Amino acid sequence: MASNNKLFSLFLIILLTSCSASKKANKSLEAGEYSDAIYQLEKSIKPDDPESNFLLAEAYRKSNRIQEAEPYYMAAIDAGVQDESAFYYYAVALKANDDIKRANQVLENYLKTGQDDAIVALAERELNNLGQLPAIETRVNHFRVKNLEAINTKFAEYSPFYNAGKLYFTSNRHGGKIYKGTGTPFTDIYVVNTRGANVDLATLEELSPIINEPNVNLGSITMSKNGNTVIFAKGNSGKSSGASEVNLYFTRYRNGAWQKPRPLSINGQDTWDSTPALSPDGKTLFFSSNREGGFGGLDIYTASLNRRGRWVDVRNMGEGINTPGNEIFPYAGGTGRLYFSSDGWPGFGGLDIFEVTREGGHVKLENLGTPINSNADDFGLFLFNPSRGFFTSNRKGGKGDDDIYTFVNDDPELRIVNYWLSGTTLTHESDSQLVALSNTKVVLRDQDDNIIDEKFTQVDGKYRFRVFTEEKYYLVAEKEEYFTTRIDFSTIGKSVDKSTLKNTITNIEFEVDLPLEKIVVDKAIVLNNIYYDLNKADIKPEAAAELDKLVTLMRDNPNINIELSSHTDVRSSHEYNMNLSQRRAQSAVNYIASQGIENRRMVAKGYGETKLIIENAKTEEEHQVNRRTEFKVTRYNKKFARQHAEDYDESDRFFDDVEDSQ
Numbered sequence: 217m218a219s220n221n222k223l224f225s226l227f228l229i230i231l232l233t234s235c236s237a238s239k240k241a242n243k244s245l246e247a248g249e250y251s252d253a254i255y256q257l258e259k260s261i262k263p264d265d266p267e268s269n270f271l272l273a274e275a276y277r278k279s280n281r282i283q284e285a286e287p288y289y290m291a292a293i294d295a296g297v298q299d300e301s302a303f304y305y306y307a308v309a310l311k312a313n314d315d316i317k318r319a320n321q322v323l324e325n326y327l328k329t330g331q332d333d334a335i336v337a338l339a340e341r342e343l344n345n346l347g348q349l350p351a352i353e354t355r356v357n358h359f360r361v362k363n364l365e366a367i368n369t370k371f372a373e374y375s376p377f378y379n380a381g382k383l384y385f386t387s388n389r390h391g392g393k394i395y396k397g398t399g400t401p402f403t404d405i406y407v408v409n410t411r412g413a414n415v416d417l418a419t420l421e422e423l424s425p426i427i428n429e430p431n432v433n434l435g436s437i438t439m440s441k442n443g444n445t446v447i448f449a450k451g452n453s454g455k456s457s458g459a460s461e462v463n464l465y466f467t468r469y470r471n472g473a474w475q476k477p478r479p480l481s482i483n484g485q486d487t488w489d490s491t492p493a494l495s496p497d498g499k500t501l502f503f504s505s506n507r508e509g510g511f512g513g514l515d516i517y518t519a520s521l522n523r524r525g526r527w528v529d530v531r532n533m534g535e536g537i538n539t540p541g542n543e544i545f546p547y548a549g550g551t552g553r554l555y556f557s558s559d560g561w562p563g564f565g566g567l568d569i570f571e572v573t574r575e576g577g578h579v580k581l582e583n584l585g586t587p588i589n590s591n592a593d594d595f596g597l598f599l600f601n602p603s604r605g606f607f608t609s610n611r612k613g614g615k616g617d618d619d620i621y622t623f624v625n626d627d628p629e630l631r632i633v634n635y636w637l638s639g640t641t642l643t644h645e646s647d648s649q650l651v652a653l654s655n656t657k658v659v660l661r662d663q664d665d666n667i668i669d670e671k672f673t674q675v676d677g678k679y680r681f682r683v684f685t686e687e688k689y690y691l692v693a694e695k696e697e698y699f700t701t702r703i704d705f706s707t708i709g710k711s712v713d714k715s716t717l718k719n720t721i722t723n724i725e726f727e728v729d730l731p732l733e734k735i736v737v738d739k740a741i742v743l744n745n746i747y748y749d750l751n752k753a754d755i756k757p758e759a760a761a762e763l764d765k766l767v768t769l770m771r772d773n774p775n776i777n778i779e780l781s782s783h784t785d786v787r788s789s790h791e792y793n794m795n796l797s798q799r800r801a802q803s804a805v806n807y808i809a810s811q812g813i814e815n816r817r818m819v820a821k822g823y824g825e826t827k828l829i830i831e832n833a834k835t836e837e838e839h840q841v842n843r844r845t846e847f848k849v850t851r852y853n854k855k856f857a858r859q860h861a862e863d864y865d866e867s868d869r870f871f872d873d874v875e876d877s878q
Contacts, residue, residue, distance in 0.1 A: 251399030652677030798822030
């Protein structure tokens with residue numbers, strides 16, 4: 217009996233210990249302390265326990281060690297785990313371990329019985345991705361890669377950024393306090409002098425302590441061309457549990473020192489905002505975020521810099537770039553191509569690096585293939601010229617954790633053609649002379665009216681966009697108290713034959729100016745070519761084409777109401793002219809309403825011959841001037857316009873002088 221009591225007591229101790237470890241593990245997982253969770257679960261794991269095996273697999277996956285998660289997902293499935301995501305992530309882990317055949321089998325078997333619609337969709341997408349691997353593996357490229365051994369250690373070195381003979385990167389090479397999310401030391405940003413890939417290790421140093429805050433993970437860095445302004449990512453709380461609290465910060469170099477960093481206003485609330493990258497002109501910021509409204513996981517977003525130096529208009533780059541997986545580490549070099557890493561598009565496992573080009577209005581996305589990509593994580597590409605650059609990988613054969621690699625593209629036919637569309641936003645002064653209009657938002661849209669890019673003009677009114685071959689565009693310029701202007705532009709038939717080029721880089725420039733007219737309430741504006749058959753009010757085809765322009769103006773300017781008026785000459789009775797002009801004005805309003813413009817925003821008014829432009833007209837040409845259709849703004853909702861304008865906050869000013877950032 218005593219022996220049985222001892223056995224029962226021992227069993228109870230083991231059970232309580234196991235429960236205690238499980239509770240601690242769950243608490244660590246909820247806090248994002250995946251390293252601690254792994255430690256707790258490994259002490260209490262049971263082969264036939266689906267929950268603890270699944271939790272251990274998740275802890276490995278979330279600490280970026282999915283290869284090690286594979287046996288625990290398998291054990292959880294064999295033990296009857298209820299969470300269907302185990303099947304999907306088990307396949308992902310198998311792919312990361314280069315077992316493509318088994319990954320296919322797992323997904324195919326799961327899809328026969330899967331009930332969770334969200335997981336089924338992920339599994340179907342991944343199965344399709346695996347089916348595209350053979351084509352990716354056989355794709356021809358001319359890349360050569362090499363481990364940058366002078367930089368790398370057994371610790372992590374990643375996210376290279378090169379500027380003015382200096383290589384910046386993130387690392388935890390100096391050890392120190394452990395970050396409980398990954399079980400590795402906190403990271404800092406370093407800089408070293410280098411000529412391309414030739415590193416002067418004697419110059420290696422950490423950035424200023426004002427940037428490298430102790431016991432906080434520092435992430436990727438990007439900077440203006442002059443190197444005086446930087447954006448970087450860091451955990452903003454300093455707590456080891458701050459996995460979801462990663463934000464973007466910026467600082468400037470003044471009087472020989474970096475200023476205290478400040479967060480960017482575009483950071484989300486309780487979101488992960490990181491991996492920043494500036495466009496070559498410094499006016500567009502690319503970054504990754506898991507904020508609400510995305511496609512799942514981490515998505516790539518853009519923000520635009522207005523004339524006052526503030527980041528505005530945060531925009532998701534859409535489903536041509538983002539997936540239910542993770543898209544991260546964007547980079548926009550000077551080649552007209554966007555690069556980023558993803559585990560949601562067809563790849564070899566983990567993160568792969570993709571190249572995005574655009575032609576004919578369509579986005580083309582391509583996996584860079586081997587040897588750039590592997591079944592490990594490959595990310596953080598940076599070009600220091602069109603054919604050479606850096607990237608990061610934790611592939612086998614490296615020095616330790618993440619390593620920085622160099623690469624060369626030996627493609628003998630490499631030719632970069634940059635197509636640029638530039639111009640000036642203008643307006644009329646009182647003497648009718650056109651002058652530059654500053655701080656005007658200019659948006660480049662495709663033929664389906666989707667936003668491609670947007671800029672804010674400087675004091676000189678200048679804007680500049682990269683455009684692409686064989687595509688139709690709309691240029692839309694908008695500013696408070698001015699009519700929004702829309703102009704068509706096309707590159708169709710304007711492409712250069714690359715086979716005729718000798719230089720690696722060729723720039724082709726197009727120019728289109730954008731005039732904006734000030735909104736003046738009750739100022740009449742004549743609509744040209746609005747003609748009617750004699751004694752009739754029907755809209756003729758040529759008149760409809762002209763009224764379509766007013767339809768576009770009304771759509772682009774939702775903050776205005778108008779009166780649309782019709783006028784006659786004096787060659788009929790006053791009563792007849794008033795009736796005819798009213799019918800014609802109403803006919804025009806009806807046509808505009810039929811195109812989707814709200815009736816409440818328009819009033820039809822016939823003035824007959826009461827407002828002649830030419831008194832005592834004699835010739836047919838003079839009578840025709842009097843027979844006109846006009847519109848005027850009767851109401852301008854400034855409050856509505858201001859809601860769409862950009863506020864200015866001195867505390868969020870990114871550049872002291874935006875033009876100096878170039």
